[in-house]
Amino acid sequence: MHAIATLKPDSRFVAHVAPSPNHDERTGVAAPDILLLHYTGMRDMQSALDRLLSREARVSSHYLVCEDGAMLQLVAEADRAWHAGASFWERGNDINSRSIGIEIVNPGHEFGYRDFPEAQIAAVIELTQDIVARWSIRPDRVLGHSDVAPSRKDDPGERFPWRRLAEAGVGLWVPPAPIDAGPVLGPGDLGxxxxxxxxxxxxxxxxxxxxxxxxxxxxxxxxxxxxxxxxxxxxxxxxxxxxxxxxxxxxxxxxxxxxxxxxxxx
Ligand SMILES: [Zn+2]
Known part of the structure:
Protein backbone atom coordinates (compact mmCIF):
# COMPACT_ATOMS: atom_id res chain seq x y z
CA MET A 1 0.00 0.00 0.00
CA HIS A 2 1.19 3.48 -0.62
CA ALA A 3 -0.03 6.93 0.22
CA ILE A 4 -2.18 8.74 -2.32
CA ALA A 5 0.25 11.66 -2.26
CA THR A 6 2.91 9.52 -3.93
CA LEU A 7 0.89 8.86 -7.08
CA LYS A 8 3.04 9.58 -10.13
CA PRO A 9 2.08 8.99 -13.75
CA ASP A 10 2.97 5.50 -14.97
CA SER A 11 2.87 6.63 -18.59
CA ARG A 12 5.23 9.19 -20.05
CA PHE A 13 2.28 10.57 -22.02
CA VAL A 14 0.35 11.56 -18.91
CA ALA A 15 1.27 14.86 -17.27
CA HIS A 16 -1.30 15.17 -14.48
CA VAL A 17 -2.59 13.15 -11.57
CA ALA A 18 -5.86 13.42 -9.64
CA PRO A 19 -5.53 10.68 -7.01
CA SER A 20 -8.67 8.67 -6.31
CA PRO A 21 -9.13 6.97 -2.95
CA ASN A 22 -11.05 4.18 -4.68
CA HIS A 23 -8.53 1.40 -5.17
CA ASP A 24 -7.05 -1.62 -3.43
CA GLU A 25 -4.68 -4.46 -4.22
CA ARG A 26 -4.93 -6.71 -7.23
CA THR A 27 -5.67 -10.28 -6.18
CA GLY A 28 -4.75 -13.53 -7.88
CA VAL A 29 -2.89 -12.09 -10.86
CA ALA A 30 0.78 -11.28 -11.37
CA ALA A 31 0.10 -8.49 -13.84
CA PRO A 32 -2.85 -6.91 -15.62
CA ASP A 33 -3.59 -8.67 -18.90
CA ILE A 34 -6.77 -6.84 -19.99
CA LEU A 35 -7.12 -3.23 -21.10
CA LEU A 36 -10.71 -2.12 -20.53
CA LEU A 37 -12.15 0.97 -22.21
CA HIS A 38 -15.19 2.94 -21.04
CA TYR A 39 -17.04 6.11 -21.72
CA THR A 40 -17.91 8.21 -18.70
CA GLY A 41 -21.63 8.46 -19.56
CA MET A 42 -22.12 11.69 -17.62
CA ARG A 43 -23.11 15.21 -18.66
CA ASP A 44 -19.59 16.61 -18.58
CA MET A 45 -16.01 15.93 -17.62
CA GLN A 46 -16.20 17.57 -14.21
CA SER A 47 -19.15 15.45 -13.04
CA ALA A 48 -17.31 12.34 -14.17
CA LEU A 49 -14.11 13.35 -12.40
CA ASP A 50 -15.97 14.26 -9.21
CA ARG A 51 -17.56 10.82 -9.18
CA LEU A 52 -14.30 8.99 -9.85
CA LEU A 53 -12.72 10.82 -6.89
CA SER A 54 -15.67 10.46 -4.53
CA ARG A 55 -15.14 8.03 -1.66
CA GLU A 56 -18.91 7.47 -1.45
CA ALA A 57 -19.24 6.51 -5.12
CA ARG A 58 -16.66 3.72 -4.74
CA VAL A 59 -15.71 3.81 -8.42
CA SER A 60 -12.50 4.76 -10.18
CA SER A 61 -10.34 4.09 -13.19
CA HIS A 62 -6.63 4.30 -13.80
CA TYR A 63 -7.00 7.06 -16.37
CA LEU A 64 -9.45 9.69 -17.55
CA VAL A 65 -9.11 11.03 -21.10
CA CYS A 66 -10.82 14.38 -21.76
CA GLU A 67 -12.37 15.47 -25.04
CA ASP A 68 -9.50 17.89 -25.71
CA GLY A 69 -6.99 15.06 -25.28
CA ALA A 70 -5.86 15.96 -21.76
CA MET A 71 -5.13 12.86 -19.68
CA LEU A 72 -5.26 12.36 -15.92
CA GLN A 73 -4.05 9.41 -13.89
CA LEU A 74 -6.27 8.57 -10.91
CA VAL A 75 -4.96 5.20 -9.68
CA ALA A 76 -1.49 3.63 -9.98
CA GLU A 77 -1.39 0.86 -12.56
CA ALA A 78 -0.02 -1.49 -9.91
CA ASP A 79 -3.25 -1.13 -7.94
CA ARG A 80 -6.77 -2.37 -8.62
CA ALA A 81 -9.12 0.38 -9.73
CA TRP A 82 -12.89 -0.11 -9.49
CA HIS A 83 -14.39 0.29 -12.93
CA ALA A 84 -15.59 -3.09 -14.25
CA GLY A 85 -18.19 -4.17 -11.66
CA ALA A 86 -19.76 -7.60 -12.11
CA SER A 87 -18.06 -8.80 -15.25
CA PHE A 88 -16.57 -11.76 -17.06
CA TRP A 89 -14.15 -12.54 -19.86
CA GLU A 90 -12.65 -15.84 -20.92
CA ARG A 91 -13.10 -18.02 -17.84
CA GLY A 92 -12.37 -15.17 -15.45
CA ASN A 93 -14.32 -12.71 -13.36
CA ASP A 94 -12.76 -10.02 -11.12
CA ILE A 95 -11.88 -8.09 -14.24
CA ASN A 96 -10.74 -5.22 -12.00
CA SER A 97 -7.85 -7.33 -10.71
CA ARG A 98 -6.87 -8.32 -14.24
CA SER A 99 -7.20 -4.99 -15.99
CA ILE A 100 -6.16 -1.42 -16.51
CA GLY A 101 -9.21 0.82 -16.94
CA ILE A 102 -9.54 3.98 -18.98
CA GLU A 103 -12.57 6.28 -18.77
CA ILE A 104 -13.07 8.33 -21.93
CA VAL A 105 -15.20 11.44 -21.53
CA ASN A 106 -18.42 11.21 -23.55
CA PRO A 107 -22.02 11.81 -22.42
CA GLY A 108 -22.91 8.33 -23.60
CA HIS A 109 -26.24 6.91 -24.74
CA GLU A 110 -28.06 8.42 -21.78
CA PHE A 111 -27.00 12.06 -22.16
CA GLY A 112 -26.36 12.54 -25.88
CA TYR A 113 -23.90 10.08 -27.34
CA ARG A 114 -21.60 11.79 -29.81
CA ASP A 115 -18.47 11.14 -31.84
CA PHE A 116 -15.22 11.09 -29.93
CA PRO A 117 -13.19 14.17 -30.99
CA GLU A 118 -9.99 13.64 -32.92
CA ALA A 119 -7.76 15.08 -30.17
CA GLN A 120 -9.30 12.66 -27.68
CA ILE A 121 -8.80 9.64 -29.92
CA ALA A 122 -5.20 10.65 -30.64
CA ALA A 123 -4.61 10.74 -26.88
CA VAL A 124 -6.34 7.39 -26.33
CA ILE A 125 -4.17 5.82 -29.02
CA GLU A 126 -0.97 7.20 -27.51
CA LEU A 127 -1.88 6.04 -24.01
CA THR A 128 -3.16 2.60 -25.00
CA GLN A 129 -0.14 1.90 -27.24
CA ASP A 130 2.06 2.66 -24.24
CA ILE A 131 0.04 0.47 -21.84
CA VAL A 132 -0.21 -2.60 -24.08
CA ALA A 133 3.53 -2.37 -24.82
CA ARG A 134 4.61 -2.02 -21.19
CA TRP A 135 2.37 -4.84 -19.95
CA SER A 136 2.43 -7.06 -23.07
CA ILE A 137 -1.38 -7.06 -23.25
CA ARG A 138 -2.59 -9.24 -26.11
CA PRO A 139 -4.69 -7.56 -28.82
CA ASP A 140 -7.71 -9.77 -28.14
CA ARG A 141 -7.70 -8.62 -24.53
CA VAL A 142 -8.28 -4.94 -25.34
CA LEU A 143 -11.99 -4.75 -24.60
CA GLY A 144 -14.97 -2.52 -24.04
CA HIS A 145 -16.97 -2.50 -20.82
CA SER A 146 -19.95 -3.86 -22.75
CA ASP A 147 -17.88 -6.88 -23.84
CA VAL A 148 -17.29 -7.96 -20.23
CA ALA A 149 -20.72 -6.88 -18.90
CA PRO A 150 -23.11 -7.16 -21.86
CA SER A 151 -26.25 -7.33 -19.76
CA ARG A 152 -25.46 -4.09 -17.90
CA LYS A 153 -23.27 -1.87 -20.04
CA ASP A 154 -23.24 -0.10 -23.44
CA ASP A 155 -19.86 1.60 -23.28
CA PRO A 156 -17.73 2.76 -24.99
CA GLY A 157 -20.37 2.15 -27.67
CA GLU A 158 -20.62 1.85 -31.43
CA ARG A 159 -19.11 5.29 -32.13
CA PHE A 160 -15.82 4.29 -30.56
CA PRO A 161 -13.25 3.86 -33.36
CA TRP A 162 -11.94 0.37 -32.59
CA ARG A 163 -10.70 0.07 -36.16
CA ARG A 164 -8.40 3.11 -35.75
CA LEU A 165 -6.97 1.68 -32.56
CA ALA A 166 -6.31 -1.64 -34.25
CA GLU A 167 -4.57 0.12 -37.13
CA ALA A 168 -2.37 1.73 -34.47
CA GLY A 169 -1.57 -1.70 -33.04
CA VAL A 170 -4.10 -1.68 -30.18
CA GLY A 171 -6.74 -4.39 -30.05
CA LEU A 172 -7.95 -7.09 -32.41
CA TRP A 173 -10.25 -6.15 -35.26
CA VAL A 174 -11.14 -7.64 -38.62
CA PRO A 175 -13.06 -5.98 -41.46
CA PRO A 176 -16.72 -6.80 -40.80
CA ALA A 177 -18.33 -9.17 -43.28
CA PRO A 178 -20.78 -7.26 -45.50
CA ILE A 179 -24.44 -7.25 -44.52
CA ASP A 180 -26.27 -9.48 -46.93
CA ALA A 181 -29.50 -11.38 -47.34
CA GLY A 182 -29.64 -14.77 -45.65
CA PRO A 183 -30.82 -16.58 -42.56
CA VAL A 184 -30.85 -14.64 -39.31
CA LEU A 185 -30.99 -16.01 -35.80
CA GLY A 186 -32.88 -13.93 -33.29
CA PRO A 187 -34.75 -13.84 -29.98
CA GLY A 188 -36.93 -16.89 -29.48
CA ASP A 189 -34.96 -19.18 -31.80
CA LEU A 190 -33.93 -22.59 -30.48
CA GLY A 191 -31.60 -25.36 -31.49
ZN1 LIG B 1 -17.92 1.54 -18.16
Missing amino acids: DEVAAMQQAFAAYGYGIAPTGVYDTLTAQVVIAFQRHFRTERVDGRADLSTIHTLHALLAAKQAIAGGKAPARKP
Whole structure:
Protein backbone atom coordinates (compact mmCIF):
# COMPACT_ATOMS: atom_id res chain seq x y z
CA MET A 1 0.00 0.00 0.00
CA HIS A 2 1.19 3.48 -0.62
CA ALA A 3 -0.03 6.93 0.22
CA ILE A 4 -2.18 8.74 -2.32
CA ALA A 5 0.25 11.66 -2.26
CA THR A 6 2.91 9.52 -3.93
CA LEU A 7 0.89 8.86 -7.08
CA LYS A 8 3.04 9.58 -10.13
CA PRO A 9 2.08 8.99 -13.75
CA ASP A 10 2.97 5.50 -14.97
CA SER A 11 2.87 6.63 -18.59
CA ARG A 12 5.23 9.19 -20.05
CA PHE A 13 2.28 10.57 -22.02
CA VAL A 14 0.35 11.56 -18.91
CA ALA A 15 1.27 14.86 -17.27
CA HIS A 16 -1.30 15.17 -14.48
CA VAL A 17 -2.59 13.15 -11.57
CA ALA A 18 -5.86 13.42 -9.64
CA PRO A 19 -5.53 10.68 -7.01
CA SER A 20 -8.67 8.67 -6.31
CA PRO A 21 -9.13 6.97 -2.95
CA ASN A 22 -11.05 4.18 -4.68
CA HIS A 23 -8.53 1.40 -5.17
CA ASP A 24 -7.05 -1.62 -3.43
CA GLU A 25 -4.68 -4.46 -4.22
CA ARG A 26 -4.93 -6.71 -7.23
CA THR A 27 -5.67 -10.28 -6.18
CA GLY A 28 -4.75 -13.53 -7.88
CA VAL A 29 -2.89 -12.09 -10.86
CA ALA A 30 0.78 -11.28 -11.37
CA ALA A 31 0.10 -8.49 -13.84
CA PRO A 32 -2.85 -6.91 -15.62
CA ASP A 33 -3.59 -8.67 -18.90
CA ILE A 34 -6.77 -6.84 -19.99
CA LEU A 35 -7.12 -3.23 -21.10
CA LEU A 36 -10.71 -2.12 -20.53
CA LEU A 37 -12.15 0.97 -22.21
CA HIS A 38 -15.19 2.94 -21.04
CA TYR A 39 -17.04 6.11 -21.72
CA THR A 40 -17.91 8.21 -18.70
CA GLY A 41 -21.63 8.46 -19.56
CA MET A 42 -22.12 11.69 -17.62
CA ARG A 43 -23.11 15.21 -18.66
CA ASP A 44 -19.59 16.61 -18.58
CA MET A 45 -16.01 15.93 -17.62
CA GLN A 46 -16.20 17.57 -14.21
CA SER A 47 -19.15 15.45 -13.04
CA ALA A 48 -17.31 12.34 -14.17
CA LEU A 49 -14.11 13.35 -12.40
CA ASP A 50 -15.97 14.26 -9.21
CA ARG A 51 -17.56 10.82 -9.18
CA LEU A 52 -14.30 8.99 -9.85
CA LEU A 53 -12.72 10.82 -6.89
CA SER A 54 -15.67 10.46 -4.53
CA ARG A 55 -15.14 8.03 -1.66
CA GLU A 56 -18.91 7.47 -1.45
CA ALA A 57 -19.24 6.51 -5.12
CA ARG A 58 -16.66 3.72 -4.74
CA VAL A 59 -15.71 3.81 -8.42
CA SER A 60 -12.50 4.76 -10.18
CA SER A 61 -10.34 4.09 -13.19
CA HIS A 62 -6.63 4.30 -13.80
CA TYR A 63 -7.00 7.06 -16.37
CA LEU A 64 -9.45 9.69 -17.55
CA VAL A 65 -9.11 11.03 -21.10
CA CYS A 66 -10.82 14.38 -21.76
CA GLU A 67 -12.37 15.47 -25.04
CA ASP A 68 -9.50 17.89 -25.71
CA GLY A 69 -6.99 15.06 -25.28
CA ALA A 70 -5.86 15.96 -21.76
CA MET A 71 -5.13 12.86 -19.68
CA LEU A 72 -5.26 12.36 -15.92
CA GLN A 73 -4.05 9.41 -13.89
CA LEU A 74 -6.27 8.57 -10.91
CA VAL A 75 -4.96 5.20 -9.68
CA ALA A 76 -1.49 3.63 -9.98
CA GLU A 77 -1.39 0.86 -12.56
CA ALA A 78 -0.02 -1.49 -9.91
CA ASP A 79 -3.25 -1.13 -7.94
CA ARG A 80 -6.77 -2.37 -8.62
CA ALA A 81 -9.12 0.38 -9.73
CA TRP A 82 -12.89 -0.11 -9.49
CA HIS A 83 -14.39 0.29 -12.93
CA ALA A 84 -15.59 -3.09 -14.25
CA GLY A 85 -18.19 -4.17 -11.66
CA ALA A 86 -19.76 -7.60 -12.11
CA SER A 87 -18.06 -8.80 -15.25
CA PHE A 88 -16.57 -11.76 -17.06
CA TRP A 89 -14.15 -12.54 -19.86
CA GLU A 90 -12.65 -15.84 -20.92
CA ARG A 91 -13.10 -18.02 -17.84
CA GLY A 92 -12.37 -15.17 -15.45
CA ASN A 93 -14.32 -12.71 -13.36
CA ASP A 94 -12.76 -10.02 -11.12
CA ILE A 95 -11.88 -8.09 -14.24
CA ASN A 96 -10.74 -5.22 -12.00
CA SER A 97 -7.85 -7.33 -10.71
CA ARG A 98 -6.87 -8.32 -14.24
CA SER A 99 -7.20 -4.99 -15.99
CA ILE A 100 -6.16 -1.42 -16.51
CA GLY A 101 -9.21 0.82 -16.94
CA ILE A 102 -9.54 3.98 -18.98
CA GLU A 103 -12.57 6.28 -18.77
CA ILE A 104 -13.07 8.33 -21.93
CA VAL A 105 -15.20 11.44 -21.53
CA ASN A 106 -18.42 11.21 -23.55
CA PRO A 107 -22.02 11.81 -22.42
CA GLY A 108 -22.91 8.33 -23.60
CA HIS A 109 -26.24 6.91 -24.74
CA GLU A 110 -28.06 8.42 -21.78
CA PHE A 111 -27.00 12.06 -22.16
CA GLY A 112 -26.36 12.54 -25.88
CA TYR A 113 -23.90 10.08 -27.34
CA ARG A 114 -21.60 11.79 -29.81
CA ASP A 115 -18.47 11.14 -31.84
CA PHE A 116 -15.22 11.09 -29.93
CA PRO A 117 -13.19 14.17 -30.99
CA GLU A 118 -9.99 13.64 -32.92
CA ALA A 119 -7.76 15.08 -30.17
CA GLN A 120 -9.30 12.66 -27.68
CA ILE A 121 -8.80 9.64 -29.92
CA ALA A 122 -5.20 10.65 -30.64
CA ALA A 123 -4.61 10.74 -26.88
CA VAL A 124 -6.34 7.39 -26.33
CA ILE A 125 -4.17 5.82 -29.02
CA GLU A 126 -0.97 7.20 -27.51
CA LEU A 127 -1.88 6.04 -24.01
CA THR A 128 -3.16 2.60 -25.00
CA GLN A 129 -0.14 1.90 -27.24
CA ASP A 130 2.06 2.66 -24.24
CA ILE A 131 0.04 0.47 -21.84
CA VAL A 132 -0.21 -2.60 -24.08
CA ALA A 133 3.53 -2.37 -24.82
CA ARG A 134 4.61 -2.02 -21.19
CA TRP A 135 2.37 -4.84 -19.95
CA SER A 136 2.43 -7.06 -23.07
CA ILE A 137 -1.38 -7.06 -23.25
CA ARG A 138 -2.59 -9.24 -26.11
CA PRO A 139 -4.69 -7.56 -28.82
CA ASP A 140 -7.71 -9.77 -28.14
CA ARG A 141 -7.70 -8.62 -24.53
CA VAL A 142 -8.28 -4.94 -25.34
CA LEU A 143 -11.99 -4.75 -24.60
CA GLY A 144 -14.97 -2.52 -24.04
CA HIS A 145 -16.97 -2.50 -20.82
CA SER A 146 -19.95 -3.86 -22.75
CA ASP A 147 -17.88 -6.88 -23.84
CA VAL A 148 -17.29 -7.96 -20.23
CA ALA A 149 -20.72 -6.88 -18.90
CA PRO A 150 -23.11 -7.16 -21.86
CA SER A 151 -26.25 -7.33 -19.76
CA ARG A 152 -25.46 -4.09 -17.90
CA LYS A 153 -23.27 -1.87 -20.04
CA ASP A 154 -23.24 -0.10 -23.44
CA ASP A 155 -19.86 1.60 -23.28
CA PRO A 156 -17.73 2.76 -24.99
CA GLY A 157 -20.37 2.15 -27.67
CA GLU A 158 -20.62 1.85 -31.43
CA ARG A 159 -19.11 5.29 -32.13
CA PHE A 160 -15.82 4.29 -30.56
CA PRO A 161 -13.25 3.86 -33.36
CA TRP A 162 -11.94 0.37 -32.59
CA ARG A 163 -10.70 0.07 -36.16
CA ARG A 164 -8.40 3.11 -35.75
CA LEU A 165 -6.97 1.68 -32.56
CA ALA A 166 -6.31 -1.64 -34.25
CA GLU A 167 -4.57 0.12 -37.13
CA ALA A 168 -2.37 1.73 -34.47
CA GLY A 169 -1.57 -1.70 -33.04
CA VAL A 170 -4.10 -1.68 -30.18
CA GLY A 171 -6.74 -4.39 -30.05
CA LEU A 172 -7.95 -7.09 -32.41
CA TRP A 173 -10.25 -6.15 -35.26
CA VAL A 174 -11.14 -7.64 -38.62
CA PRO A 175 -13.06 -5.98 -41.46
CA PRO A 176 -16.72 -6.80 -40.80
CA ALA A 177 -18.33 -9.17 -43.28
CA PRO A 178 -20.78 -7.26 -45.50
CA ILE A 179 -24.44 -7.25 -44.52
CA ASP A 180 -26.27 -9.48 -46.93
CA ALA A 181 -29.50 -11.38 -47.34
CA GLY A 182 -29.64 -14.77 -45.65
CA PRO A 183 -30.82 -16.58 -42.56
CA VAL A 184 -30.85 -14.64 -39.31
CA LEU A 185 -30.99 -16.01 -35.80
CA GLY A 186 -32.88 -13.93 -33.29
CA PRO A 187 -34.75 -13.84 -29.98
CA GLY A 188 -36.93 -16.89 -29.48
CA ASP A 189 -34.96 -19.18 -31.80
CA LEU A 190 -33.93 -22.59 -30.48
CA GLY A 191 -31.60 -25.36 -31.49
CA ASP A 192 -28.15 -26.46 -32.55
CA GLU A 193 -27.42 -23.40 -34.67
CA VAL A 194 -28.07 -21.15 -31.70
CA ALA A 195 -25.88 -23.34 -29.49
CA ALA A 196 -23.05 -23.30 -32.04
CA MET A 197 -23.21 -19.52 -32.23
CA GLN A 198 -23.22 -19.20 -28.43
CA GLN A 199 -20.24 -21.57 -28.33
CA ALA A 200 -18.35 -19.33 -30.77
CA PHE A 201 -19.05 -16.23 -28.65
CA ALA A 202 -17.85 -18.12 -25.56
CA ALA A 203 -14.70 -19.22 -27.39
CA TYR A 204 -13.97 -15.59 -28.15
CA GLY A 205 -14.37 -14.72 -24.45
CA TYR A 206 -17.94 -13.60 -23.87
CA GLY A 207 -19.73 -14.86 -20.77
CA ILE A 208 -22.34 -17.08 -22.38
CA ALA A 209 -23.12 -20.80 -22.33
CA PRO A 210 -24.27 -22.92 -25.31
CA THR A 211 -27.84 -23.45 -24.13
CA GLY A 212 -29.38 -23.48 -27.59
CA VAL A 213 -31.91 -20.86 -26.47
CA TYR A 214 -31.70 -17.38 -28.01
CA ASP A 215 -32.59 -15.64 -24.77
CA THR A 216 -32.15 -12.09 -23.49
CA LEU A 217 -28.50 -12.62 -22.57
CA THR A 218 -27.78 -13.97 -26.05
CA ALA A 219 -29.27 -10.85 -27.64
CA GLN A 220 -27.24 -8.69 -25.24
CA VAL A 221 -24.01 -10.49 -26.18
CA VAL A 222 -24.81 -10.06 -29.87
CA ILE A 223 -25.41 -6.33 -29.30
CA ALA A 224 -22.11 -5.98 -27.40
CA PHE A 225 -20.32 -7.76 -30.23
CA GLN A 226 -21.96 -5.57 -32.85
CA ARG A 227 -21.07 -2.38 -30.97
CA HIS A 228 -17.43 -3.43 -31.04
CA PHE A 229 -16.96 -5.35 -34.29
CA ARG A 230 -19.91 -4.82 -36.67
CA THR A 231 -21.27 -1.37 -35.95
CA GLU A 232 -23.26 -0.90 -39.16
CA ARG A 233 -26.31 -2.52 -37.60
CA VAL A 234 -26.59 -2.94 -33.83
CA ASP A 235 -29.82 -4.87 -33.36
CA GLY A 236 -29.07 -8.01 -31.33
CA ARG A 237 -29.94 -10.27 -34.24
CA ALA A 238 -27.29 -12.70 -35.45
CA ASP A 239 -27.27 -12.20 -39.20
CA LEU A 240 -24.69 -13.89 -41.42
CA SER A 241 -22.44 -10.81 -41.34
CA THR A 242 -22.31 -10.96 -37.54
CA ILE A 243 -21.56 -14.68 -37.51
CA HIS A 244 -18.95 -14.49 -40.28
CA THR A 245 -17.24 -11.57 -38.55
CA LEU A 246 -17.19 -13.55 -35.30
CA HIS A 247 -15.55 -16.53 -37.00
CA ALA A 248 -12.95 -14.31 -38.69
CA LEU A 249 -12.11 -12.84 -35.29
CA LEU A 250 -11.84 -16.28 -33.73
CA ALA A 251 -9.38 -17.31 -36.43
CA ALA A 252 -7.38 -14.11 -35.87
CA LYS A 253 -7.38 -14.73 -32.15
CA GLN A 254 -6.23 -18.31 -32.53
CA ALA A 255 -3.41 -17.10 -34.75
CA ILE A 256 -2.04 -14.81 -32.03
CA ALA A 257 -3.03 -16.64 -28.86
CA GLY A 258 -0.42 -19.37 -29.12
CA GLY A 259 2.86 -17.59 -29.65
CA LYS A 260 3.00 -14.64 -27.27
CA ALA A 261 5.04 -14.50 -24.11
CA PRO A 262 3.03 -14.11 -20.89
CA ALA A 263 2.52 -10.62 -19.55
CA ARG A 264 5.35 -9.33 -17.44
CA LYS A 265 6.03 -6.28 -15.37
CA PRO A 266 7.86 -3.53 -17.23
ZN1 LIG B 1 -17.92 1.54 -18.16
